[in-house]
Amino acid sequence: MNRARDPRWLLILIFLGIIGIVPLIQTALEIRDEEGVRAMEVFGQFPTAASLRAYERRLEEASWATKVTRPWIQFAHFAFLRDGGTKCAIGLDGWYFYKPSLNYMLERPVIRKTVDPLNDPFTAIADFRDQLAARGIQLVVMPVPNKESVYPDKVTPRMRNSGGVRTHRTQDLLRRLRTANVEVIDLFDHFQQLRKQPSAASEKPLYLAQDTHWSPAGVAHAAKIVSRRLMQLGWIQPGRVDYAERLAPVRRLGDVLRMLQAPLIERRVTPEAVPCVQVVRLDNGQPYAHAGDAEILVLGDSFMRIYQQDEPMSAGFISHLAKELKQPLMAVVNDGGGSTLVRQELRGTPALLRNKKVVLWEFVERDIGLGLHGWQKVALPPDSQRPSPPTASNSTGN
Amino acid sequence: MVFTTQIFVFYFLPLFLLVYYNLPRGWRNVWITLASYVFYGWWEPWFSGLMLLTTVMDFVWGGVITRPGATQAQRKAAVLACVATNLGLLGFFKYYMFAAETLNQLLAAAGATQFAVMQVVLPVGISFYTFHSLTYIIDLYRGDATPAKSFSGFSAFVALFPDLVAGPIIRYKTLAEQLRERDHTVSRFSSGVSIFIAGFAKKIILANPCGKVADASFSAADPLALDAWVGVLAYTFQIYFDFCGYSDMAVGLGRMLGFEFTRNFDSPYRSESITELWRRWHISLSNVLRDYLYIALGGNRKGEGRTYFNLAVVMILGGLWHGAKWNFVLWGAFHGSLLAFERWRGKRSAYDRLPGPLRIGLTFLLMMLSWVLFRADNLGAAMDFYQAMFGLRPAGIVSPLLDSIIHTPYHVVILAACAALVFQPLQAHDWAERPVTWGKTAMLIPLFVFSLVVMVSQDFNPFLYFQF
Incomplete structure (x- = not known):
């Protein structure tokens, strides 16, 4: 039979053509871009399970086929099948949720026979509290509730009448911390109360609809709650710096949508209007700035970064807390690193603890189970080093 | 390596086929073996070493079993030794931790001191290629197959990457002829x-x-x-x-x-029915369990009661073959009970x-x-x-x-x-x-x-x- 007229040959040739052409194009592109042929990298390393997995991952990440097709598939799933992949859960009324955060709330915790020394939040927090206490510094822990905990009614119609839910894992940790006399500010209860007030719940949501983080309203409320508690405890006295507020609205495409890495989705969804409020000094009109000799050091993750270090700047939690306390603060911020990395950064810059009375440690609720690098004990350097006071430029953030 | 990955579809497979179809026929089994070791070692390179060890061992035992002049006692001893070695390796890698942890639980219940359980990595697909090898040895012993003429052919049979890690479980006698001579046609x-x-x-x-x-x-x-x-x-x-x-x-x-x-x-x-389902699900495993375990236990030749017992035992062991957990034992017992029940009702x-x-x-x-x-x-x-x-x-x-x-x-x-x-x-x-x-x-x-x-x-x- 003439091969050209035989469907069997056609099937074979197209099949072989497809599986052969993809790597050939990849190789051609890599040669064109003078990147070196990635497929050949396998011969330049000793084969171990780890090196082979890493090699395979590199190939997949660099694949032109992936880069070309993934955004379209993501878009089709998102737009037509309401599926946001492993990162995004599509909620109600234009709200989007971070799927790993939902998983943290839903999943059965792994029961271990012994405490994992590298991943036990209670041990890490209690140890940090004790280390600070030895320096005469008080620790305040502030877990920021997951968006899903505060707004379960936006996740699914099944929770339409719920004003908030909390997973046992979080409750257990907070109970243990309180039993161990660790000062914990539980924003969840406050946020639930705020949501019960019809105007606050309906007009100014405490979290952004498209983002994992809180809204300017959530920021302002949290700052008031923390300030009130610090005053109650008597650990901090009001300062003498007056701040004013200035409206600084921005439009923001939420991080949950950006995580999908699909430009078509980003084009389709209208960025959310975010009514930020910037904090400025009353005396000179300058936006809020940290002070190296502040009495309070804030450690935290992206909840401390949002609006503060990204646009519109000086409109985040730290600025608003400074306004409430009438004094500038100092901060170490590490995106996603609220559990361990932020303390490791502090260990590298112990001068930040000089003159401090209070360390406010913020982390997002889901990090109780999903903390980057776990929950390690981090030993601070001995206090006897007596480092010189840092300047405001020591403030770190990612 | 997994079939549904870019490394397999876009790199391994085209390269493999390109070389395979450009080699003289006599070298193709060697190429299959080499490529299959790369395919298998992709998970963890030392897995390939383990497979090579068992392949050499089984090839040698096969020679001993079929050695001209070997007595029945010698052949029996050889097959028992070979089966014990294969199952011993499988048992160690797959069931050691399960057995040790179960023993620890019993010790704890008795108030005795527990011991540290060594962490053993399970080589993927070991259950499959162990069964491949066992069919060879047992078929040789039974006289159902002839010994592999070359090590390259036998190692290609054991390592054959298409069915290496997840079956179908193919008996040596099914592939023996194909390993020697097979047609490569467009159809x-x-x-x-x-x-x-x-x-x-x-x-x-x-x-x-x-x-x-x-x-x-x-x-x-x-x-x-x-x-x-x-x-x-x-x-x-x-x-x-x-x-x-x-x-x-x-x-x-x-x-x-x-x-x-x-x-x-x-x-x-x-x-x-469940009886019918097991004729249609994982057919190659069902056949192996039937031919090498159920029939060896006496099948249905030793009375009704023994038949039900055999069915239950085969399914429990089949469950355990899937994994070293009590879940799988119970899963096997569940199916064994249903099969025995349906057998009692005349396969209804x-x-x-x-x-x-x-x-x-x-x-x-x-x-x-x-x-x-x-x-x-x-x-x-x-x-x-x-x-x-x-x-x-x-x-x-x-x-x-x-x-x-x-x-x-x-x-x-x-x-x-x-x-x-x-x-x-x-x-x-x-x-x-x-x-x-x-x-x-x-x-x-x-x-x-x-x-x-x-x-x-x-x-x-x-x-x-x-x-x-």
């Missing part, structure tokens, strides 16, 4: 491509999304009853399309190399007087119930899950949130498609077996391209049967 290659594409699509398009639903449901602390049922339904589809898809890919790849493998699935979820189910669709539905339901044991992390989790399914356990306060993860339109579409496919009479394998036509080519190529596009976009691509 065989094209039908191999057809079946490979069908299996590839099953795995990528159907099994993986079902796996997401099943994982979410089974990992939830206290799911609602509806979510638990949806989870086990999704797992029922996942395990079928995952394993059947992989078997199809294996059969397809085998044909591309000129081999004919046995079919491993035959519309199992259309079965009207308890519901054989009901209309056909109901018989299929009830068999499917029994299978779903048994998959809970298969999927749950441990026995306690399985019992919790059963309670959730039947509303015997209060749902967690956060459990309704699971809705947003599993009840998406995407998952509804996929589950509906799975249901439509498993219950309709024309199976993809049968369709792919038919001669390649223009129309079929016009369907297969877009299906393959679509599956590849989905594959390179997916960030969730587990494969279930490697753990077994």
Whole structure:
């Protein structure tokens, strides 16, 4: 039979053509871009399970086929099948949720026979509290509730009448911390109360609809709650710096949508209007700035970064807390690193603890189970080093 | 290496085929062996060393068993030694930790001191290639097969990458002739491509999304009853399309190399009884268990009671073959009991007087119930899950949130498609077996391209049967 007229040959040739052409194009592109042929990298390393997995991952990440097709598939799933992949859960009324955060709330915790020394939040927090206490510094822990905990009614119609839910894992940790006399500010209860007030719940949501983080309203409320508690405890006295507020609205495409890495989705969804409020000094009109000799050091993750270090700047939690306390603060911020990395950064810059009375440690609720690098004990350097006071430029953030 | 990855589809397979078809026939088995060791060692290079060790050992034992002049006693001693060594290795890698932890639990219950359990890594697919080797040794002993003439042929049989890690379990006597001489024809290659594409699509398009639903449901602390049922339904589809898809890919790849493998699935979820289901599910394992274990135990030749006992023992060991957990033992016992019960009723189910669709539905339901044991992390989790399914356990306060993860339109579409496919009479394998036509080519190529596009976009691509 003439091969050209035989469907069997056609099937074979197209099949072989497809599986052969993809790597050939990849190789051609890599040669064109003078990147070196990635497929050949396998011969330049000793084969171990780890090196082979890493090699395979590199190939997949660099694949032109992936880069070309993934955004379209993501878009089709998102737009037509309401599926946001492993990162995004599509909620109600234009709200989007971070799927790993939902998983943290839903999943059965792994029961271990012994405490994992590298991943036990209670041990890490209690140890940090004790280390600070030895320096005469008080620790305040502030877990920021997951968006899903505060707004379960936006996740699914099944929770339409719920004003908030909390997973046992979080409750257990907070109970243990309180039993161990660790000062914990539980924003969840406050946020639930705020949501019960019809105007606050309906007009100014405490979290952004498209983002994992809180809204300017959530920021302002949290700052008031923390300030009130610090005053109650008597650990901090009001300062003498007056701040004013200035409206600084921005439009923001939420991080949950950006995580999908699909430009078509980003084009389709209208960025959310975010009514930020910037904090400025009353005396000179300058936006809020940290002070190296502040009495309070804030450690935290992206909840401390949002609006503060990204646009519109000086409109985040730290600025608003400074306004409430009438004094500038100092901060170490590490995106996603609220559990361990932020303390490791502090260990590298112990001068930040000089003159401090209070360390406010913020982390997002889901990090109780999903903390980057776990929950390690981090030993601070001995206090006897007596480092010189840092300047405001020591403030770190990612 | 996994068939549904870029490294396999875009690098390993084209390179392998290119070399294979440009080698003289006499070198092709050597190339199969070399490539299969790379394929297997991709998980963990030392796995290949272990496989080489057992292959050399079994080849030597095969020579001893068939040595001219060997007495029956010598042959028997050789086969026992070989079986013991193979099962010893399998037992160590697969069951040591299970046995040690069970012993520790007993010691703890007795108030005695527990001992430290060594952590042993399970080489993927060891259950499959151990069975491959055992069929060779036992068939030689029984006189059902002739010894491999060359080490390259035997090592190609053991390592043959298409069926290496997840079957079908192929006996040496089935492949012996093909290893010596096989035809490489356009028809065989094209039908191999057809079946490979069908299996590839099953795995990528159907099994993986079902796996997401099943994982979410089974990992939830206290799911609602509806979510638990949806989870086990999704797992029922996942395990079928995952394993059947992989078997199809294996059969397809085998044909591309000129081999004919046995079919491993035959519309199992259309079965009207558990007895029928086990003739249609993982057929190659059922055949091996029947021929090498059930019959060795006496089969049905030693009376009714012994038949039921044998059935139960075979299924419990079959369950244990899948994994070293009490879940699998119970799963095997569940199926063994059902098989014995149906045997007692003359191979009729308890519901054989009901209309056909109901018989299929009830068999499917029994299978779903048994998959809970298969999927749950441990026995306690399985019992919790059963309670959730039947509303015997209060749902967690956060459990309704699971809705947003599993009840998406995407998952509804996929589950509906799975249901439509498993219950309709024309199976993809049968369709792919038919001669390649223009129309079929016009369907297969877009299906393959679509599956590849989905594959390179997916960030969730587990494969279930490697753990077994």
